[in-house]
Amino acid sequence: MTPATTAPEATTATEATTATTATSTASAPRVAIVGxxxxxxxxxxxxxxxxxFRYSELHLVASARSAGRVLTVGEREYTVVAVEDFDFGRADVAFFSAGTAVSEKWVPVATEAGALVIxxxxxxxxxxxxPLVVPQVNAHELDRxxxxxxxxxxxxxxxxxxxxLRGIEDRWGIRNAVVSTYQAASGLGYxxxxxxQESSRAALQGPDADFEANHFRPTLAFNVIPKIDRFLDSGFTLEEEKMLRESRKILGMPHLDVTTTCVRVPVANCHSEAVYVECQEPVDRAELVEVLAGLPEVRVHDRESATAFPTPAVVDSSDVVHVGRVRVTQNNPRAFWLWLVADNLRIGAALNALQIGEEIVARGTLEARP
Ligand SMILES: NC(=O)c1ccc[n+]([C@@H]2O[C@H](COP(=O)([O-])OP(=O)(O)OC[C@H]3O[C@@H](n4cnc5c(N)ncnc54)[C@H](OP(=O)(O)O)[C@@H]3O)[C@@H](O)[C@H]2O)c1
Incomplete structure (x- = not known):
């Protein structure tokens, strides 16, 4: 890791205008957030x-549209810089969340300048x-x-x-899994x-209301759309293909049999999934609940009451994976269903990325900066 500098030029690109925050220290990495x-x-x-999360410098980067905007982080104000104007040599760690085209163009620039990119x-x-990392599953990938x-x-x-799936594979072995997702609108950002919201208002106003869709066709208002990302020749969508190949890579199970149907639903935030797993051995329901509840940052809702299952509206902004509706199938003792809900902006994106950053700092991975 490059030592932090306190020189005046350290704050010019993302000018700090007020006092130091508790999280900002000279021994911590310099961080850039693209997006x-x-x-x-x-x-x-x-x-x-x-x-x-401790950092010695924080650089906020976006497109030229947002350049000059001032954002408050903790007790400090930072001016957003256009990615074209940012010197990635000023970051030890760069988080990229600005779209694939931006990453394809600017991640090589960032790594060439010595930043480790998440x-x-x-x-x-x-x-x-x-490495494709979920810290609760394969943090060892971050040792180097x-x-x-x-x-x-x-x-x-x-x-x-x-x-x-990690915990299920370790205890019972997985034969195959079938998943249907119920994905929120925030999967496409703000x-x-x-x-x-706009399409819902327009739908309530009637067929003559003025509304033009940019993201969701047909409309997502009062609807569900069984297509996320583009169709592939196989008939599956790219989102469905991602779930298969990424699960295999993360779990180190190249032949894992997972098949999915990904569906967009009119929910603001939090993705849900109905998950069917067939195991190698019979599954005892009580033990299954115990194994799931013992996984890191997982909460199982398992009471026979109205709150026994998680929903997006109830668990929004939560930092754990919520599980409910755990049931072994009646005709196959090796198979079961469960329902999960997770905040896609946190667990599905920002929290996972930050936990990667935390692991990288804790493991000293940044010390090997080229
Ligand atoms: N939303 C999710 O649940 C989720 C989950 C996993 C991964 N992701 C991925 O994370 C990325 C961001 O998603 P989001 O949901 O945060 O989208 P978003 O709300 O639309 O935000 C996009 C961000 O990217 C910036 N940006 C756009 N074009 C840019 C350009 N040409 N150069 C530099 N910055 C640019 C935007 O800056 P301006 O303000 O300047 O426009 C904004 O900061 C996407 O790649 C998405 O696939 C999202």
Whole structure:
């Protein structure tokens, strides 16, 4: 890790205008957030503060549209810089959450300048030199600085799924899994949530209301859409393909049989999944609940009451994976269903990325800066 500097030029690109925060210290890494004004970037900044992630400098980067905007982080104000104007040599760690095209163009610039990149897009996830990490599953991948200089953050629906599959595989062995997702509008960022709100208002006003969809076709208002991302020749969508290949890579199970149907639903935030797993051995329900509840940062809702199952509206902004409806199938004692809900902006994106950052700092991975 490059030592922090206190020279005046250290604050020019992201000018700090008020006092030092508790999380900012001279021995901590210099951090850049690319996509700082977006839904994931904002959530990341919030989590950095609430979890006390220490940094010696913080640089907020976005597009030229947001350049000059002032954001408050903790007790300090920072001016957003356009990515074209940012010198990545000023960052030890760069979090990228600004879209795949931005990562494809600017991640190589950042790694060339010596920054370790934690990337939230699809750009590098399947690159063999880039670990794809869910810290609760494969944090050991962070023991060494990756050859590519990039650690990839998986797809938002894959992350909570593999956190459960890891424990199930270790105890019973997985034969196959069938998953249906119920994905929120915030999966497409702030503009996705705005479009859900506007389309819902327009739908209530009647067929003549003035509304044009940018993201969701047909409309997401009062609807569900069984297509996320583009269709592939196989008939599956890219989102469904991501869940298969990313689960295999993270779990180190190249032949894992997971098949999914990914569905967008008119929910603002938090993705849900109905998960069917067939195991190698019979599964005792009580033991299954115990195993799931014993996994890191997982909460099982298992009481016979109205609150016995999690829903997006109830568990929004939570930092754990919520599980409910655990039931062994009546005709096959090796198979069971469960329902999970996880905040896609946190667990599916910003929290996972930050936990990668925390592990990298704790393991001294940044010391091997090229
Ligand atoms: N939302 C999720 O649940 C989720 C989950 C996993 C991964 N991701 C990934 O995270 C990324 C961001 O998603 P989001 O939901 O935060 O989207 P968002 O709310 O639309 O935010 C996009 C961010 O990227 C910046 N940006 C856009 N174009 C840019 C450019 N040409 N150069 C530099 N910065 C640019 C925007 O800056 P301006 O303010 O300047 O426009 C904004 O900060 C996407 O790649 C997405 O696939 C999202």
């Amino acid at each position: 700082a004004t977006g839904a994931v970037g904002s959530t990341l900044l919030e989590l950095m503060e609430s979890r006390g 990337d939230n897009t699809i750009a590098f996830r399947m690159d063999p030199d880039t 600085r990756p050859a590519s200089g990039v650690v990839a953050n998986p797809n938002c629906s894959t992350i909570p799924l593999v956190r459960l 503009s996705g949530v705005e479009e859900l």
